Amino acid sequence: MSYKALTLSITSLFAGCLLQAQNNNLTQYVNPLIGTAKMGHTYPGATVPFGAVQLSPDTDTIPYAGPDGKYTGTAYRYCAGYQYDDPTIVGFSHTHFSGTGHSDLGDFLIMPTTGQLQLNPGTADKPETGYRSRFSHSNEIAEPNYYKVKLDDHNILAEMTTTTRVGVHQYTFPKSDDAHIILDLMHGIYNYDDKNTWTFVRIENDTLITGYKQTHGWAKTRTVYFAMTFSKPVQSYGYAQFKKQVYQGFWRRFNVTRNFPEMIGQNLRAYFNFKTEQDEKIKIKFALSPVSTTNALENLRTETPSWDFAAIKVKGQQQWNQELNKIQVEALNKEDMTNFYTAMYHTFLGPTVYSDMNGQYKGLDQNIHTANNFTNYTTFSLWDTYRTLHPFFNLVQPQRNSHMIQSMLAHQQQSAHKMLPVWSHYANENWCMSGYHAVPVVADAIVKGIKGFDYNKALEACITTANVKYYDGLDDYIRLGYIPDDKRGNSVSTTLEYAFDDWSIAMAAKKLGRNDVYEAFIKRSQNWKNVYDAAIGYMRPKLSNGSFKKEFDILSTHGQGFIEGNAWNFSLFVPHDPKGMIDAMGGDKKFLPHLDSLFSMHLPDEFFAHTEDITREGIIGNYVHGNEPSHHVAYLYNFTSQPWKTQERVRMILKKQYKAAIDGLGGNDDCGQMSAWYIFTALGFYPFAPGSETYQLGSPAIKKAVIHLENGNTLTVDTRNQSDKNVYVSKVTFNGIPVKGTAIDHSKLIAGGELVFYMSSKPTK
Amino acid sequence: MSYKALTLSITSLFAGCLLQAQNNNLTQYVNPLIGTAKMGHTYPGATVPFGAVQLSPDTDTIPYAGPDGKYTGTAYRYCAGYQYDDPTIVGFSHTHFSGTGHSDLGDFLIMPTTGQLQLNPGTADKPETGYRSRFSHSNEIAEPNYYKVKLDDHNILAEMTTTTRVGVHQYTFPKSDDAHIILDLMHGIYNYDDKNTWTFVRIENDTLITGYKQTHGWAKTRTVYFAMTFSKPVQSYGYAQFKKQVYQGFWRRFNVTRNFPEMIGQNLRAYFNFKTEQDEKIKIKFALSPVSTTNALENLRTETPSWDFAAIKVKGQQQWNQELNKIQVEALNKEDMTNFYTAMYHTFLGPTVYSDMNGQYKGLDQNIHTANNFTNYTTFSLWDTYRTLHPFFNLVQPQRNSHMIQSMLAHQQQSAHKMLPVWSHYANENWCMSGYHAVPVVADAIVKGIKGFDYNKALEACITTANVKYYDGLDDYIRLGYIPDDKRGNSVSTTLEYAFDDWSIAMAAKKLGRNDVYEAFIKRSQNWKNVYDAAIGYMRPKLSNGSFKKEFDILSTHGQGFIEGNAWNFSLFVPHDPKGMIDAMGGDKKFLPHLDSLFSMHLPDEFFAHTEDITREGIIGNYVHGNEPSHHVAYLYNFTSQPWKTQERVRMILKKQYKAAIDGLGGNDDCGQMSAWYIFTALGFYPFAPGSETYQLGSPAIKKAVIHLENGNTLTVDTRNQSDKNVYVSKVTFNGIPVKGTAIDHSKLIAGGELVFYMSSKPTK
Structure with a gap:
């Protein structure tokens, strides 16, 4: 009997029936086999x-x-x-x-x-x-x-x-x-x-x-x-x-x-x-x-x-x-309940505790340290988790996230390189993936006012991390504003990632009144422009001599200057300056059909064959949800004249990419990052650029959610006229007042209140 | 130029000239190249x-x-x-x-x-x-x-x-x-x-x-x-x-x-x-x-x-x-000064400190422990050092020796086997050599009243150690009273060593009033008799069936049932019952020529070839000074009617086996054991059976020694009519009172006073 036959297809039993989460009985919706x-x-x-x-x-x-x-x-x-x-x-x-x-x-x-x-x-x-x-x-x-x-x-x-x-x-x-x-x-x-x-x-x-x-x-x-x-x-x-x-x-x-x-x-x-x-x-x-x-x-x-x-x-x-009762949801059906709570289960599997009952743990120097006033954590898959998982913790696990940040700051102190973790586990830096994405985790927590760690020391740790010159092309990046492709692989994606990380430092510095740091890093954050080839409308490998690389394939994921993504997807990676990016790409009118085509085009098998860590189902058109670089992409429509397409796309992705089945995940869950994307998106708002306290509004998939915040406040997300077909949002109110635009701030939400989405089967254009 | 030419032959310069040690300037007599x-x-x-x-x-x-x-x-x-x-x-x-x-x-x-x-x-x-x-x-x-x-x-x-x-x-x-x-x-x-x-x-x-x-x-x-x-x-x-x-x-x-x-x-x-x-x-x-x-x-x-x-x-x-000034000697010549202080230098090279400034050290369980109220030591070569080095420490380094014993007791607690060390270094038991000779070190310190450790706990550690049944034939030894040679190598030497170690437990138990323990172990200490073959007058491998092994060579050191020694030498290894042994060997008359022949016989080269760790010069006749099992042998004459032969032999051994030369040691110094033998013997008294507080008197080689004891007392060893030829002792007095017999007790000496040897060129028969 194949595992497919075992797929939990109990959806039909509950179809159309609204389920309310019962306190103390949410584990029933978690299926660890998914x-x-x-x-x-x-x-x-x-x-x-x-x-x-x-x-x-x-x-x-x-x-x-x-x-x-x-x-x-x-x-x-x-x-x-x-x-x-x-x-x-x-x-x-x-x-x-x-x-x-x-x-x-x-x-x-x-x-x-x-x-x-x-x-x-x-x-x-x-x-x-x-x-x-x-x-x-x-x-x-x-x-x-x-x-x-x-x-x-x-x-x-x-x-x-x-x-x-x-x-x-x-x-x-x-x-x-x-x-x-x-x-x-x-x-x-x-x-x-x-x-x-x-x-x-x-x-x-x-x-x-x-x-x-x-x-x-x-x-x-x-x-x-x-x-x-x-x-x-x-x-x-x-x-x-x-x-x-x-x-x-x-x-x-x-x-x-x-x-x-x-x-x-x-x-x-x-x-x-x-x-x-x-x-x-x-x-x-x-x-x-x-x-x-x-x-x-x-x-x-x-x-x-x-x-x-x-x-x-x-x-x-x-x-x-x-832990699961921190968000009590009513969903449209049991499958969605299972998806939601299994996702929450996945998000709370890590980072994992890495200190003993007496507070001792091993540091990167292989010496024994004591975690004073925090629990030490390990397994930081930051290239993945800076995007959505840690912002999710800032919402529902702020104390734990501050302990994780303290763990990362201790790591930085104990590191021979004085760098914040890249991908760390068990008192080791394994250097997996690229960028220095501990930085946006720290910055996001500073910007959102998460308590429990020293902001100024944390900012210094970020600055130090962003200046370790022998790290992955950073010397060239600082000197030239980009990483020359003839000198290092993944030159474009790393340049883009550094630029984003640098922006998050600028945001934290701004909050802390460190204008010098803000100026330096906001400047560095514009480096994405150095690898953008306006002639073709894509980010493109640039050589030491300043010219773009000639041989170049926008669909291939290997040897083109990008890690775990092709140029097509990665060219959209400017989360800190989406308007600047859209402008560079020709403005709203040119950008919209371009973005549309991402979801509708056919990716030939030859390109999928080399896509890492995901199944064929992890791809929608050429949109690769199973890997992380595109996790913000569906929300890009919010910065165009057609934000309703964000609503449509995210509901589609939720349905296609997350199933209450043994084989329900289209790619690696990546230490909870994929699951955290699910939860935020299902709740109707998303941390588009960690380091900013602004969430982009999408289209909630749940019927209602009561979020019990650590500060004692309650945030309720409610929907009117919710159904699998009513994926468009005609209006959003917060505490009865209409929300203007497509975004809402973290500080507003954690003050508590009711966020109501008015759903419709037709877009509000 | 060969190293022989470099031999420090400054003896002639100082011949006949009595040298007095100068406080604070004794390092001049130490030559680490020896x-x-x-x-x-x-x-x-x-x-x-x-x-x-x-x-x-x-x-x-x-x-x-x-x-x-x-x-x-x-x-x-x-x-x-x-x-x-x-x-x-x-x-x-x-x-x-x-x-x-x-x-x-x-x-x-x-x-x-x-x-x-x-x-x-x-x-x-x-x-x-x-x-x-x-x-x-x-x-x-x-x-x-x-x-x-x-x-x-x-x-x-x-x-x-x-x-x-x-x-x-x-x-x-x-x-x-x-x-x-x-x-x-x-x-x-x-x-x-x-x-x-x-x-x-x-x-x-x-x-x-x-x-x-x-x-x-x-x-x-x-x-x-x-x-x-x-x-x-x-x-x-x-x-x-x-x-x-x-x-x-x-x-x-x-x-x-x-x-x-x-x-x-x-x-x-x-x-x-x-x-x-x-x-x-x-x-x-x-x-x-x-x-x-x-x-x-x-x-x-x-x-x-x-x-x-x-x-x-x-x-x-x-x-x-x-440290060197703890014994201030006047010797007959500079070579003797060099020999004496280089020997002292060697004795103080180890065991070595094995705890940090904060008292932490690694234990056998590989966990970090803290030495409270003692300095932790490592490198215990106990098969060698129980004989003379640790007794020497009981005389001039009692506090350090108590710390060493505390280190061994901690080792015992941390050991998976709950055994005191056999040969330990750097948080490891390497099991080198045989016996459980930490036991006589502990017993010697208890019997001599060395302060600083818990005697009863120490005795329990010794008892536990002597009952680890899977250790080196101990199960059979306990059951049969000897180790069957068909079941295990070195069966005879190990049986003899266990018997001695057991006797030392009995001595400690006696001192602590533990009569039950005394009875049990004094009985075990007689086990040497089980491997003595009266028919040939030697210790001999015995088989499981109770018969002696037929094929047997008293001169070979390999495969004959003995470790680092042949049957000839090892048959004399009953330090705790020399009189019993002499009786068993036919009494004074028969024993004396037997013992004499040890020093005078010629050991064929074929037997030397397999003798470990010593040069040809480390052997006098068939007396092997370069290995330890015979270190007490020259003092055996004290238990016969011819104690003057002890005096003669020890002076001869001092001269032949210790030279102020680069190649001056005839065998491994064995963590100071050979050097400790030199010092005691040169001072004129020797710890014949550790676990007893009785020293056997020999023939001092120095002119005068002032020993500054840790208890504040001073013990002076003085000689009258000393010379290289006057090796015989005609009279010994302690604080002016003639010493009867050939022995003197530790407790008497550490009360302080003057031990005077009257030397003569002729034996007092």
């Missing part, structure tokens, strides 16, 4: 909001590149460890990215087995050759903070739940004299030879194991510590070592592979043997720490003092309900 | 007493085993990194063992060069192919805490000194536009592929570098952190990477090998470029930490706030003088 097929790269396992542990089944892991050493679509398949159409589960590991286009995690895989001990995972087509197991989706349940599956080959029921820093497993065994729990310390998502650099394991006593693992991957040097405890004493245990030790010395006197309480090496698997009665439950509490096994144990003891699996599950689900 | 040729395995570099940094030249390093994978005498050559007859210096590294038979250190090699940058060390026969340099002993000076050498190939004068945790380099350059300082992070003593597991380097600013290195060697997992600072800003810098990185990702956008402020990988070398004027000095302060680069930097700033090289040198030499 996005687990194809390119969504979400994981179905258990976690709490922003939890450090993501305990989820891995169905396979493959090398980061194909046999030819090149990236392919297939190579990206296992970013989240789980692909819905896979037939077997390898085990359950404790760390997962949500929706990324790359991976590095999958730490500490646990697999319960019965029968002959097997210490290799085996293969999906011959699961009996290893410890992995077949499973069936009919025996699988995924809820927020709860995952359950039957492991058919071992006749074991696996259940899992979590707290912030602890994964809790519950395995129901058959009667067996030969029951095992495998702890695979080699396992990793995107694994390859020599990725694991070091492993250390100690059997502290017959129920407590500690250790750590170091990897060299996307994060150049990453260490994760653990403490795990069994609900039942281990009868015996052992290890398998998959790389010869270079030196044994006097350790030779021991049989270190059996019942020897410590093991050290590059590639290890451990196993623990038990005898079980029929239906006997063996539980595991598995705590993580970025700092030490001592801290992991403290996390374990503090967060999970009991063995009450059900209570831990319920507590985590209550946390989810508390 | 033992640096052949098997002494001492290092000539700079360090302070018990210093964490041993900054010393490395003349080469070789794999831990020969090409055939087997240990050979040659393979052991570079334990201390320096061999006197080598023609070149590779550079100066910061950690060295003193006198061991194995190595694992040589961390962070610094080498200044001029001319073309070279990033490989090159070879000794072609030094111009690498960064190493030729040197001449005529341009070399080694003093306590000061080492100086001219690097001929680079025309650079290198000088070094230290504080406890900081190495201070001073390089005097010629005028050069092409001056470099290499930081070789791959370098290690006993290096081999994959020994270095990980390296992390950060250029914090143009004078400060931090980082760490992890190795997998004798210590299974060892991490050393550093912070280094230059006295002059670095002009430019770079790295060479000697192992391909498995994953580069977006780091590709940088030229990470030039002026990029961080580098991570398995095998790295870094270089720093300068321009220098003629005679310009570039200084380096290089701090170590077992915990973090933060701590290393704090150590650096606290211990070496200034750049005053001379002042740091003088301060360290004052520390040496303070």
